[in-house]
Amino acid sequence: MLTSRSSLDFIPDELPYYDPSMTRKVALITGGNSGIGFYTVLHLYLHGFVVYIAGRSKSKVCGAIEKIKTEALRRRSNVIEGDLKTRFLGELHFLELDLLNLANVEKSTVVFKSLNEPVIDLMILNAGIGAIPYALTNDGFEIQFQTNFISNFLFTQRLLPLMNKEQGRIIYVSSIAHHLEIFKFSRDWTFNYKPNIIFTWLRYAMSKTSGIQYMKLLSMKHPELQCYSVHPGLVMNTNFFGYWTRIPFIGIFFWFFFQLFGWFFGCSNEEGSYATLRCALSNEEFVNGSYFVSGGKLASSSKVSSDLNAATNTWIWTTKELEKKGFTDLE
Incomplete structure (x- = not known):
C-alpha cells in the first residue's frame, strides 16, 4: 500500500x-x-508526557531535547490562550541505550528501574536500521536483526513488570517492507549473499516481520496491554538511505530516485509520526495486536507476520538464542 501526502488527514x-x-x-x-x-x-x-529518550549518544539526545523544547514553545505561541489553559508541557530525559550491545540493553533496563518511575504508560520501539551491508554485531547476530528486533525483545521483556497494567501501550515501528518475507524464513538465515541491494531487504523484512509477530503474541500473552505495530509511511528524507546515496559515482542516482519517489509517494518525518501518535494517544478502541499504516489507518500486515505458529516459533527461537548469551527468565 503506497500512501501519498493527500491521504494524511490525521491531526495530533x-x-x-x-x-x-x-x-x-x-x-x-x-x-x-x-x-x-x-x-x-x-x-x-x-x-504533557514525561518522555525518556533512549539512545546511544547523550550529546545527540540532549541536543535534540533542546531543539524539541524550542520548537514546542514556538508552536505554543501560535495556540489561542483558551487552549493553553488545558495544554501543558511534559518533561524530557535521556536514557542510555545501545541496541547493538545486548549487555548495554540489559544495563539500560536496570538503570531505568532505578529511576523509581512507578509505571511506564507508553513504550515506543522506534529505533531501527536498514538497507545496509551484511555485518554481525559483537553479540553474533546480523546487525539489522539485532537492532530492529532482538534488542527490542530483550528491552521490552525486561521492562514488562513496569508497564501500566490498566492502560499501558507498546508500539513497534515496523515497515511496509516486511511484506518482502513472502514465506516463513528460518531465523537462522542471515542472507549473507550478493548482490547486497537485494538481500539486505530480505534481512530487513525478516527483522520487521519478527517485530510484528512479537506485538501480536505479546497482545495475547498480556491482554491487559495494548500492543500495536505501525508502518509510518514512506519517509524518504531520513538517514535511512544514507548508505546508498554515499556509494561512489552511482550514489547520485540513488539520491535522485529517492527524491523523486518521495515526491510522489513519500511523507515528511512529522507525518511519519502520526501512525504512532494515534496508537499512543487515541481513546479509540482498536483490536489488540493490530497493524496500522501511514496516518494511523488500520490495515492488514503480511500473511507471515499474522501466522501465530510462525510468531510462536520466532518467540521460542529468540528466547533460546538470548539464553545462550546469558539472558534468562524472558517469558
Whole structure:
C-alpha cells in the first residue's frame, strides 16, 4: 500500500492532553532524537508526557531535547490562550541505550528501574536500521536483526513488570517492507549473499516481520496491554538511505530516485509520526495486536507476520538464542 501526502488527514491536536502535575504519563521511546522519533517525542511533550529518550549518544539526545523544547514553545505561541489553559508541557530525559550491545540493553533496563518511575504508560520501539551491508554485531547476530528486533525483545521483556497494567501501550515501528518475507524464513538465515541491494531487504523484512509477530503474541500473552505495530509511511528524507546515496559515482542516482519517489509517494518525518501518535494517544478502541499504516489507518500486515505458529516459533527461537548469551527468565 503506497500512501501519498493527500491521504494524511490525521491531526495530533485532536488527541488527549494531560497535565503532568495531575496525571503523570510516562513514555519511553527508542531513537527519539531524530527523524520520525523526533516528532513523536515533540508531540508527546506537547501533550504533557514525561518522555525518556533512549539512545546511544547523550550529546545527540540532549541536543535534540533542546531543539524539541524550542520548537514546542514556538508552536505554543501560535495556540489561542483558551487552549493553553488545558495544554501543558511534559518533561524530557535521556536514557542510555545501545541496541547493538545486548549487555548495554540489559544495563539500560536496570538503570531505568532505578529511576523509581512507578509505571511506564507508553513504550515506543522506534529505533531501527536498514538497507545496509551484511555485518554481525559483537553479540553474533546480523546487525539489522539485532537492532530492529532482538534488542527490542530483550528491552521490552525486561521492562514488562513496569508497564501500566490498566492502560499501558507498546508500539513497534515496523515497515511496509516486511511484506518482502513472502514465506516463513528460518531465523537462522542471515542472507549473507550478493548482490547486497537485494538481500539486505530480505534481512530487513525478516527483522520487521519478527517485530510484528512479537506485538501480536505479546497482545495475547498480556491482554491487559495494548500492543500495536505501525508502518509510518514512506519517509524518504531520513538517514535511512544514507548508505546508498554515499556509494561512489552511482550514489547520485540513488539520491535522485529517492527524491523523486518521495515526491510522489513519500511523507515528511512529522507525518511519519502520526501512525504512532494515534496508537499512543487515541481513546479509540482498536483490536489488540493490530497493524496500522501511514496516518494511523488500520490495515492488514503480511500473511507471515499474522501466522501465530510462525510468531510462536520466532518467540521460542529468540528466547533460546538470548539464553545462550546469558539472558534468562524472558517469558
